[in-house]
Amino acid sequence: TAKIINFIENYVSEWNVETKRNNKGALILTVKGKNDAQHRLLTAHVDTLGAMVKEIKPDGRLSLSMIGGFRWNSVEGEYCEIETSSGKTYTGTILMHQTSVHVYKDAGEAKRDEKNIEVRIDERVFSADEVRELGIEVGDFVSFDPRVQITESGYIKSRHLDDKVSVAILLKLIKRLQDENVTLPYTTHFLISNNEEIGYGGNSNIPEET
Template sequence: MTFPEIDPEYLKAQLAALLAIPSPTGYTDNVVRHVTEELARIGMGHQVTRRGAILACYKGKQTEGARAIVAHLDTLGATVKRIKETGRLELVPIGTWAARAAEYCRCTIYTDDGSLRGTILPLKASGHTFNDEVDTQPAGWPHVEVRVDAESFNQAEAAALGLRIGDFVAIDTGTEFLDNGFIVSRQLDDKAGCAAMMAAMKAMQDAGVETPVDIHFIFTIAEEVGSGASSVLLDDVAAMVSIDNGTTAEGQNSSEFGVTICMADQVGPFDYHLTRKLIRLCEEGGIRHQRDVFRYYRSDSASALEGGADVRTALITFGVDASHGYERIHLHALTSIAELTVRYAMSAVEIGRDAAELADMHGFTSQPSDPAPMADAVPQGD
């Protein structure tokens, strides 16, 4: 079987475009418009839900038993909780991330009528005033505030600027693409996964590859707050692979190179057979890969299962250093993710009974055991 090549320049261009569009959860309309325009440009049919999740369907030989490949467009951010007497803004986070990571970030505040620029600062930001207290003050969201770059020195002036409780605050990404393949930016989670998925889609579309079943490429818009893929899977989908960030840190086995396949996260283990199929596809394709387990992590797969989807799930990741902070990844991981996505989309169906919601035991899977599994059992796949 011949597999199309991934275009790394296209992947980087899409990542740069996505990172340039602010999209904290709840403020995703503009990034959805960008993605749908790009899907139309490459000739990929798609539909959009009421709130903006995107489903692009690559037609396969049959509809039943379809596969979903999912990444999320929404990012971390913040919301204005209170306008202080000083005209500065108290925040609550959108998604789970540290206020320490937000300190000294440049940001945009989106009002009902426009936008204003600002900086997130600790309450004691001036060393000339507070001396060593700048290092000893507490860390946390109650201990940071937005300094608005306008005449906002009291509540009345803030109101005159259009600032209101509930305004969205988007964080500047500070993106750098280095010549050695490293990419440093905020919000690579999960715009890098979306870019890798788009590169896989374009490669498949350009080559006109055949797939055994429909492939649903889904962009979700609320993963960072937990609801992600809870209501976007169609009934025909039998298996779902999420693309998201892995964590390269002390005690983890993730890498910024190749594909990191998550075996389990805080919700529990991913599907035994689907996960091992992805590992096998990496081995057969010479794709560098490693396994990892994430303790404090959940993805679109968890939200799909909690939403009632009876599908096999797996998670493939690109290793991220300093996740949910000022993140760093490598292009090698993203191209590896895209290559595995194409190989998975084109791979043969191995558990035919999964096309039906309910079936008898014929063709049901088995896992290694003693005594050996029955001869007619299917050992792995989807």
């Protein structure tokens, strides 16, 4: 989330808006209005669902913990990226431990949960020690491949459009106000939250005048 917050801050740097970070790292964009005594606020969030390395298994695979709320079967078979504390990334695939129905007769009915879902890293590693030699450790973030597609009809298909589409709408609104030289009746804040999916919401550090 730090990367996308930085991107947005740089994106609006030449616009006539005030920017500041709140204590949780979210970005607040402020557009001055005719009435500066009473303020309004709109919000959307840039953070998304993901996972964290919970355990490095003896066979070199990774067990995961959820970040945010989703069902494990919604990411089974997905490609992913593991980001180490040093910033290096490795790719992998999220799989059931009981992959083959020929070997595991209950593969189709087995519960999709933290015990059965794991990551197979795209590296020649067959032990926990070999995984750690790559720099991967418990606590590293795991991101899901968004699988972005823009169809010929103009539709955008992707994971994680919640809530980045709303952020794009807010940015487009600010840009249009700038381009058309519109002054809003009230000073308006645009809070770009970075912790909604884990329950923080957007109510931290809202300006008192709102």
